[in-house]
Amino acid sequence: xxxxxxxxxxxxxxxxxxxxxxxxxxxxxxxxxxxxxxxxxxxxxxxxxxxxxxxxxxxxxxxxxxxxxxxxxxxxxxxxxxxxxxxxxxxxxxxxxxxxxxxxxxxxxxxxxxxxxxxxxxxxxxxxxxxxxxxxxxxxxxxxxxxxxxxxxxxxxxxxxxxxxxxxxxxxxxxxxxxxxxxxxxxxxxxxxxxxxxxxxxxxxxxxxxxxxxxxxxxxxxxxxxxxxxxxxxxxxxxxxxxxxxxxxxxxxxxxxxxxxxxxxxxxxxxxxxxxxxxxxxxxxxxxxxxxxxxxxxxxxxxxxxxxxxxx
Numbered sequence: 502x503x504x505x506x507x508x509x510x511x512x513x514x515x516x517x518x519x520x521x522x523x524x525x526x527x528x529x530x531x532x533x534x535x536x537x538x539x540x541x542x543x544x545x546x547x548x549x550x551x552x553x554x555x556x557x558x559x560x561x562x563x564x565x566x567x568x569x570x571x572x573x574x575x576x577x578x579x580x581x582x583x584x585x586x587x588x589x590x591x592x593x594x595x596x597x598x599x600x601x602x603x604x605x606x607x608x609x610x611x612x613x614x615x616x617x618x619x620x621x622x623x624x625x626x627x628x629x630x631x632x633x634x635x636x637x638x639x640x641x642x643x644x645x646x647x648x649x650x651x652x653x654x655x656x657x658x659x660x661x662x663x664x665x666x667x668x669x670x671x672x673x674x675x676x677x678x679x680x681x682x683x684x685x686x687x688x689x690x691x692x693x694x695x696x697x698x699x700x701x702x703x704x705x706x707x708x709x710x711x712x713x714x715x716x717x718x719x720x721x722x723x724x725x726x727x728x729x730x731x732x733x734x735x736x737x738x739x740x741x742x743x744x745x746x747x748x749x750x751x752x753x754x755x756x757x758x759x760x761x762x763x764x765x766x767x768x769x770x771x772x773x774x775x776x777x778x779x780x781x782x783x784x785x786x787x788x789x790x791x792x793x794x795x796x797x798x799x800x801x802x803x804x805x806x807x808x809x810x811x812x813x
Contacts, residue, residue: 565803
């Protein structure tokens with residue numbers, strides 16, 4: 502049997518979702534070999550000294566003490582048999598945002614549940630814990646912000662980004678692939694239909710697995726052109742929630758390798774606990790700050806009351 506062309510593969514993945522883990526593994530092997538290797542990758546840099554934000558729900562009763570393990574990445578000991586945007590079942594990556602409020606919105610129970618037009622909220626408030634992480638070395642990330650949405654301060658960059666992908670795209674299937682996978686990234690889902698993220702998880706794993714050869718002009722990063730091979734530290738992708746908010750949110754989401762935390766390429770410097778409250782059917786306060794520590798120097802710390810002291 503002839504190997505399917507990239508065009509034929511793209512038509513298949515647009516209409517077919519794997520029905521099991523075994524079925525997914527068969528899809529994955531074929532995509533790695535017959536499609537993903539033919540897709541160009543543009544890399545951008547997160548410079549040393551930048552700050553990233555990660556938010557997680559608080560499930561513990563005692564919020565007087567914080568620990569890095571609570572807000573770094575999901576422990577391997579936790580059973581998580583679901584696909585996520587950039588992760589296969591049981592995988593643990595460091596999901597974060599370039600903006601604090603975007604990070605909170607992405608994690609909020611009320612925002613997630615509110616996507617259901619017939620929602621009946623089962624609680625009136627929640628606690629969210631936010632960590633501020635400093636980048637301690639330049640990080641190189643695949644830039645997949647290929648969709649139609651752009652924040653006002655990034656329109657020029659994303660226009661240039663799409664133009665660069667177009668320059669590398671010798672075949673129409675390259676542009677078609679990025680158009681389609683960004684629709685997948687921007688699709689809100691829940692655990693009941695988590696398999697809809699199979700393609701974004703699969704392609705993300707390919708990027709994390711691959712040692713690619715830098716090409717001239719990729720992401721305007723001339724400093725990487727001398728490297729014969731290099732790994733990807735993470736992936737930029739479009740925000741799912743917060744695309745249409747009032748006021749509009751800023752920033753973008755990304756996923757990073759979890760080992761960056763252990764290597765201290767990401768350093769936790771601040772943390773806070775916020776309470777999200779529902780006031781009526783359509784009104785919420787997402788970031789009523791109740792605890793904070795602005796000088797974290799160890800893997801555990803004591804929180805203090807933080808009324809009127811914003812975490813920036």
